Amino acid sequence: MPTPTFRQRRRIAVTVTSAALVVMFGIVWIQTGRLADVAMLTGGTLLCCVLLLAAFGMRRRIPILPLGSVSTWTQVHIYMGFFTAGVYWMHVPNLIGNGIFECALSILFLLVTGSGFYGLYASRTLPKRLTAVEGQHRFDRVEWHRGQIADHAKKLLEELSVHVGIPVLGSFYSQHLNPFFNSRPSLAYVLMPTGVRRRKLLSGLKDLERYLENEGRGTAGRFAALVRRRDDLDYQFALQLRLRLWVAFHSILTLALVTGGLVHSFLAFRFTG
Amino acid sequence: MRRDELQLPPPPKNDRPSDRWMCGRSSGHEPCVRGPSDRGVCPMERACRVKRSWYGRRRRALLIATITLIAILLFMIKSRHQMAIIKPGDLSNPHAQILAATLTPERCAACHPQSSDPGNSWFNPASEGHQNMTQTDACLACHHKTIRKNVAKLAHNLDSQQLARLTLSRQRLASLPDHPDSWRDLLPGPSVEMDNIECATCHREHRGSTADLLAISDTQCQTCHTDRFGSFATSHPEWQQWPYGRGGEISFNHATHANKYYPADVHDGKSTPFDCAQCHQRNGSNEISRTESYREACASCHDKALRLEIAEGFELLALPILTPESAAKIQPWPEVATGFYDGTVSPLSELLLQADPKMSAAVQEIPNRDFARIKTTAEISAAETLAKGYRLLIDETANEGQPALIRRSQGLGLTPESVQELLRPLSPQMLKEAQQNWFVESTSSSEAAATNTTQRPDTKTENFNSNKPDELLGDPADSDDLLGPDSLLDDALLIPENNSNTDPLALDPLITAPPLAKDSSTGSDSASTDPGKSKPAFDADSMLPAGGWFRDDQRLAIRYRGSDHDDPVLKAMIDIIRQLPEGMPARKRLLKNQAVAACIDCHTGAAQTGGKWRSQPRVNTRKFTKFSHASHLNVAELSNCIHCHRVSGQSTLPASIIDLAATPTSHEHMEFLPLSREVCSSCHRSGGSGDNCTTCHRYHIDLGSTGTISINH
Numbered sequence: 012m013p014t015p016t017f018r019q020r021r022r023i024a025v026t027v028t029s030a031a032l033v034v035m036f037g038i039v040w041i042q043t044g045r046l047a048d049v050a051m052l053t054g055g056t057l058l059c060c061v062l063l064l065a066a067f068g069m070r071r072r073i074p075i076l077p078l079g080s081v082s083t084w085t086q087v088h089i090y091m092g093f094f095t096a097g098v099y100w101m102h103v104p105n106l107i108g109n110g111i112f113e114c115a116l117s118i119l120f121l122l123v124t125g126s127g128f129y130g131l132y133a134s135r136t137l138p139k140r141l142t143a144v145e146g147q148h149r150f151d152r153v154e155w156h157r158g159q160i161a162d163h164a165k166k167l168l169e170e171l172s173v174h175v176g177i178p179v180l181g182s183f184y185s186q187h188l189n190p191f192f193n194s195r196p197s198l199a200y201v202l203m204p205t206g207v208r209r210r211k212l213l214s215g216l217k218d219l220e221r222y223l224e225n226e227g228r229g230t231a232g233r234f235a236a237l238v239r240r241r242d243d244l245d246y247q248f249a250l251q252l253r254l255r256l257w258v259a260f261h262s263i264l265t266l267a268l269v270t271g272g273l274v275h276s277f278l279a280f281r282f283t284g
Numbered sequence: 285m286r287r288d289e290l291q292l293p294p295p296p297k298n299d300r301p302s303d304r305w306m307c308g309r310s311s312g313h314e315p316c317v318r319g320p321s322d323r324g325v326c327p328m329e330r331a332c333r334v335k336r337s338w339y340g341r342r343r344r345a346l347l348i349a350t351i352t353l354i355a356i357l358l359f360m361i362k363s364r365h366q367m368a369i370i371k372p373g374d375l376s377n378p379h380a381q382i383l384a385a386t387l388t389p390e391r392c393a394a395c396h397p398q399s400s401d402p403g404n405s406w407f408n409p410a411s412e413g414h415q416n417m418t419q420t421d422a423c424l425a426c427h428h429k430t431i432r433k434n435v436a437k438l439a440h441n442l443d444s445q446q447l448a449r450l451t452l453s454r455q456r457l458a459s460l461p462d463h464p465d466s467w468r469d470l471l472p473g474p475s476v477e478m479d480n481i482e483c484a485t486c487h488r489e490h491r492g493s494t495a496d497l498l499a500i501s502d503t504q505c506q507t508c509h510t511d512r513f514g515s516f517a518t519s520h521p522e523w524q525q526w527p528y529g530r531g532g533e534i535s536f537n538h539a540t541h542a543n544k545y546y547p548a549d550v551h552d553g554k555s556t557p558f559d560c561a562q563c564h565q566r567n568g569s570n571e572i573s574r575t576e577s578y579r580e581a582c583a584s585c586h587d588k589a590l591r592l593e594i595a596e597g598f599e600l601l602a603l604p605i606l607t608p609e610s611a612a613k614i615q616p617w618p619e620v621a622t623g624f625y626d627g628t629v630s631p632l633s634e635l636l637l638q639a640d641p642k643m644s645a646a647v648q649e650i651p652n653r654d655f656a657r658i659k660t661t662a663e664i665s666a667a668e669t670l671a672k673g674y675r676l677l678i679d680e681t682a683n684e685g686q687p688a689l690i691r692r693s694q695g696l697g698l699t700p701e702s703v704q705e706l707l708r709p710l711s712p713q714m715l716k717e718a719q720q721n722w723f724v725e726s727t728s729s730s731e732a733a734a735t736n737t738t739q740r741p742d743t744k745t746e747n748f749n750s751n752k753p754d755e756l757l758g759d760p761a762d763s764d765d766l767l768g769p770d771s772l773l774d775d776a777l778l779i780p781e782n783n784s785n786t787d788p789l790a791l792d793p794l795i796t797a798p799p800l801a802k803d804s805s806t807g808s809d810s811a812s813t814d815p816g817k818s819k820p821a822f823d824a825d826s827m828l829p830a831g832g833w834f835r836d837d838q839r840l841a842i843r844y845r846g847s848d849h850d851d852p853v854l855k856a857m858i859d860i861i862r863q864l865p866e867g868m869p870a871r872k873r874l875l876k877n878q879a880v881a882a883c884i885d886c887h888t889g890a891a892q893t894g895g896k897w898r899s900q901p902r903v904n905t906r907k908f909t910k911f912s913h914a915s916h917l918n919v920a921e922l923s924n925c926i927h928c929h930r931v932s933g934q935s936t937l938p939a940s941i942i943d944l945a946a947t948p949t950s951h952e953h954m955e956f957l958p959l960s961r962e963v964c965s966s967c968h969r970s971g972g973s974g975d976n977c978t979t980c981h982r983y984h985i986d987l988g989s990t991g992t993i994s995i996n997h
Binding site: 236283 | 800
């Protein structure tokens, strides 16, 4: 049997998920009309879905057990997330529950769901952007690489012989390059990395060429290479940080959501009429 | 310089992705080979400042989050604001106001029995004192006055038999060929049992202060029904008879009044208009009264005839006529009550005599309770026994008063109140006098009565036949031929000696009884067979215009004359009739009484259901269908009654003009033309005045003590 393409797989998954939602909605509608306790039905379904979604995180950490590939689990996780969002709307039509605890639980769920949808987007776009930038740097070693680039830049300036370019490059280094090499990227850059500061520095170095002779221009060229290397590093750092923060945020909130959901289920059973 | 010409050293390899700590030495310093330990300790002599890896930082965040979660859970469990935290939303205003003054744990426990002990409420299935207590029990603790506890969990608060009858009637209607089907009939039935429906099935709390506890969808309303439909405007079943045919306390035919009687009531050349507002007026709450008082609505036409009918009244007792032989056995017995067997056992006296089993058996022996039909020896014996019973009855009442009659009625299971009301105006002194006049006088004058019957003083004929010389006539022996003895005077009719009765006219049955003294229950005028009664007739019409008990010495009867509409004694009489068993002969005969029949001719239910003398308002009753005129009368078009209620035979003309020539329709047997659904659905549709089931129908029904169910609500 030929392996389905990505498009085919997506089409099948969307169809199955939509059908499941329609069936669920129909069941809820019928049960509502039959005076059944629909909240128990939708709530129970919701809890099972959340537990199954949370199980994906555990599956990723237990590769030994023969539970299917992570990619399959990922697909199940994604479409189960859509289904869960639909069931949540059936359970809480107003999206935010009444009461302190249930309101907090609703917000928690919405944050997890929202972060999940963002993660779906991020996991599709950020890796491409990461691979488009040259270099593969481990996140934990980014700081070390920054240090190396800063040291190299300092060494370049020191190696520059006494020349008319020294005051020019030295001035530019102390004003622009040193802060750039020796500090971490700004929060604005981390949130939304752009090429603004890179272009600014490179254009600044370009403008200095008319004041420099050959050696000075060579040094300026090396500074430019360091600027590009550092900018690429910061760009990778920003995107990697975004992905990692998203995973941490999503998983920690999922833990809180599972805990809150279990407490809510317990209370609902306890106080049901 | 190109990127690949930039030579930078590779990073150290003294860490792994799952390490929580990393070496803190930056470039230019010699990093350690192994890196820091799991605890974050640098092995170098000159230790570096170790740093957490991303993995380490994530684990620390996870730890903090876990500790925070546990702290929040502990706070929720142990906090005194626990209930406020876990409360799933505000209560609706009615409940919130009631519970506002209570402390939080007790407040929740008012409906959630398990929350009375907040410390254990999460883990104990039921706190002490609330075992086996359900939430429905908590609801009924307050609402038991509006919904009886024994039927609260039954569908529509009706028992299974009532529900089964309703279901059958709807199924029959649904099986009619023209009855529209709906796809909703294919939906599954309810998820609850018909005899075990909890309050929370329909009424959900904690949805905010302004939430409607009574809100329920049409689908939910119909889930238990075998016949379902869609929107009101397009698929609700037609009304059939509703709002007519539901019965009522007062019998009134709108059609005949509108089409026949009112047009025939002509004054000054104009017939009386049939105006709805004459009887149906708005009260203080803008509701329409079902009827006005008798004086305002009916008396102008019906009072005279009613007075005539109820003036007939009824008989408490009447002594029968016995043969002299029978009378001799039970002396004393009134002489005027001897002759051929005649008379009837009045229904009331039958009831009073039944206290004695011997009398009861004797009554059964009398054929049709008519003494005139006595033939056999057993019947004669029964008649004699009854006569004794009558005398005993009169003696007891004369000596003991009303308690004697009340005591006799107690064996019939009658309520003391109704019997007392009946006897209230009855003076025992009257019976005392009856005893004396009928029995004591008859004893002393029994011999004289024998001659009295043959020598009844008649002054006219006596004077005429006496030998006293007439001054005008002179001596009969005179030779005046013209004034002398007249052969015509020898007429037997004029000579008392030749006639067994002094007064030949005394034999004429037509003049021995007053015109209105005819007893309709007996079907005969007993006085006509009562020979030789010499007591003057008591003219109840002139002497008792206000009604009351009286003694009829001619017929030897104690009777009651009715006075007016709302006669209390007649009401008590009918109330007694209602309490008697259905098949009892005395009951049947009492119902045929003219006065009684005149009452129940309009108050049809009075003889079946207690207290049903006045029209009861239909609003604010717990029937299936609710309707209030008040809200509808604000619409100008609807303030005209005939917009909805059209009397049969009426056209679309205004109420003051009745079209007597209207073509009879299939519904002419009803007073009103059927009220069609379109009359209501013109406004009551989605987007209009509301078309939910609960707009017009109730769920919690209370059909009252009758337990009857009208198919048409």
